[in-house]
Amino acid sequence: MKIRFLLHNAYGIGGTITTTFNLAQGLAERHDVEIVSVLRHRQRTAYTLDPGVRLRPLVDLRAEQEHPLHLKPARVFPEAEYRYGQYSRLTDQRIEEWLDGTDADVVIATRPGLNVHLALQGPRRLLRIGQEHLTLDHHSPRLRGALRRAYPRLDALTTVTEADARAYRRKMHLPGVSLQCLPNSVPDPTLPVADSSSKTVIAAGRLVPVKRFDLMIEAFARVAAQRPDWRLRIYGKGEEHERLSELIERLGLHDNVLLMGAATPIEAEWVKGSIGLAASNFEPFGMTIVEAMRCGLPVVSTDCPHGPAEIIRDGVDGRLTPVGDADALAAALLDLINDDSLRRRMGQAAVRNAQRFSPTLVVRQAEQLIGSLRAPGTGEGPGALPGPGLYRVVTSRSHALKDGAHVAAGNALRRVRSSGR
Template sequence: MKITFLIHDIYGIGGTNRTTLNLAAALAGRHEVTIVSVRRHRTHPRFDIDPRVTVLPLVDVRKDSADLADPLLHERSLAFPVAEKRYHQYSRLTDHRVERYLGDAEADVITGTRAGINVYVARFAPPSALRIAQEHLTHDTHTKKLRTQLARQYRDLDALVTTTEADAAIYRAKMRLPGVRVLAVPNGVPDPGLPPADAGTRVVAAAGRLTRGKRFDLLIEAFAEVAAKHPDWTLRIYGAGPEKDRLQQLIDERSLGGRAVLMGVVSPIEAEFAKASIVASASDAESFGMTLVEAMRCGVPVVSTDCPLGPAEIIHDGVDGRLVPTGDRRALATALLDLIADEPARRRMGRAARRGALRYDPSRIVHTYEDLFADLDATRHSRASARHKSKWHGLAAHALRH
């Protein structure tokens, strides 16, 4: 099969890029895979790309690019949803390039990877291709205005794929999409190729973008309790973001200098997780929880807040990690202290985490997608009929009301 992924900017860093590249590489072993990057802002991608995967940029915004002189680049997009966060980076030029590419595409499957790009797929992908929308955020993360726009456009898709069953259930309940298959497929996380972590190290690790929603402040506060009882343990936080200065100030205020350290961005992160005995996450919300799975694949137990929507589908509390109430500093500190005090439990949970994370191996995720492709192809006519019936019923109901 010819499979195309349409993505915002594959040359940057971020969870969607990483998961798309993981899936593309796994599919490339059996299919012809192309990643179409709507934008290109740098010469070389930040992540390694499997040589079997073709990368095609559409709009080049690098310095001295000829596209910068195109007047369409400076006209507002008419197709990308206005309520989408990235709207300011889209233009008539991106509309034109995407429409032209998808119109000429000979792909069997075209997959969008964020809300606005999913709208592009719904509007411009040929009906001969299976049109799939991946949602790497969540239904409730989108504004009400954007959800209204998506509800209209997503009806022309074949499938909507979320990363968790909890989010898929919300879409089924709140966004009526006749003829569209709504299902959850978790992100694939490859084997890091590392020996299991040594649960004897005195390190707690965490990773993610340094934003308020990730609640690294809560983790630092919890670790202050840990440090008071176990002065030989350290906290390493990997990532960058707007909260860096505030978090450093908090570390200084709690006299944790040298004990809690902001390590900056490290990619890939698995080698750093393998140096830790515990990985922690204090997020208020997660659309999936990539770092949790990455840690588990290294054989490291995770202590995470039981936030919407991903952690409870990844961690089996008390078996391969711990779940604690969202926003509860004391519960987070207690869970960390319990594992710190019990090395045999850390080792047992680490082994269970490594086994359990096998369900996220990209080879398994590929089979799930291949089954989806086959099912969507086999049900084209029945789903199209359901879509048309719903459309006519809606028009009839509207006429009766007016």
């Protein structure tokens, strides 16, 4: 089977890139897999990509930043989407040309704006699968409206948590679209897992406000007051670096809290610790939580929407604490720090329980999803699907009028194609 991923920018850094690479590499063991990166801004990817997965950029910003069409605003990518400013008439054109010409059986888009492209521009001969790596509730009402108009043309939509899948089922009318949870995967560890003996807590992620590294540092001030022999190492980079550095100095924690910068691969750093730590206000999934657990660390995390509670089993392989509560975060850390046997048991449970996010199991779920979308019992491919494609809908005026979402999607596509591009 020929499977293609449509990704914003494979040359950047972020959780969606990581999980797309992981899934693509797992699928490549049995399928023909390619990642299509809409944008490219440098020579090499930040993450290592298996040679079995091809990578194709559509717009190379190093040479085409000033392309006349790239200076004109996009018409397909929704204006309310966070990345809208990076898209243009040129990306509209390149994505449509690639979709028209691809020999893929399946195309998997990986963010809302690209899901809209796939819905409006993807030929019916393709299986069109959109992925949600954030959450429906995270999107503005304006963006949700754009998704509601376009998404009925998809064959399937996946979320990374069951909680978000329930939100989509409850709040969006997506007739004929298979809506399923497909969690992110984390590669199997290549190093021996942590043995719980290190007096080190490890945290990792982008240094941005929503991750609440400031709360983490404040909580660790309470920990260091009782256990000055323990250290917190924070891996990552971002806009909050200077503010966090100042907070560490102000709290007198320069010997206990260290900003380590980015580390790739991160596995070698996780196994140097004994506890993982996360303090986000909002976490669509929680890749770093799974990474830490797969390396043998119990994780203390805020119980924020949506991911942590679907990953951590509170009191078994980690602890969940109220969002924004530094005292509760510190108390949960101290429980593990002060009880060597509890920390060891939870670390062992973390390794076992996090196996459900192994690439093998997630790839199997992806293959089952794709298989369920193919025409059952016919042996035919995606071209035979009676899915919610535009052309099937508009052949019957009376049927089309019954479903305003399909009509709106059709009108949007006709406007795009008559725009003179």
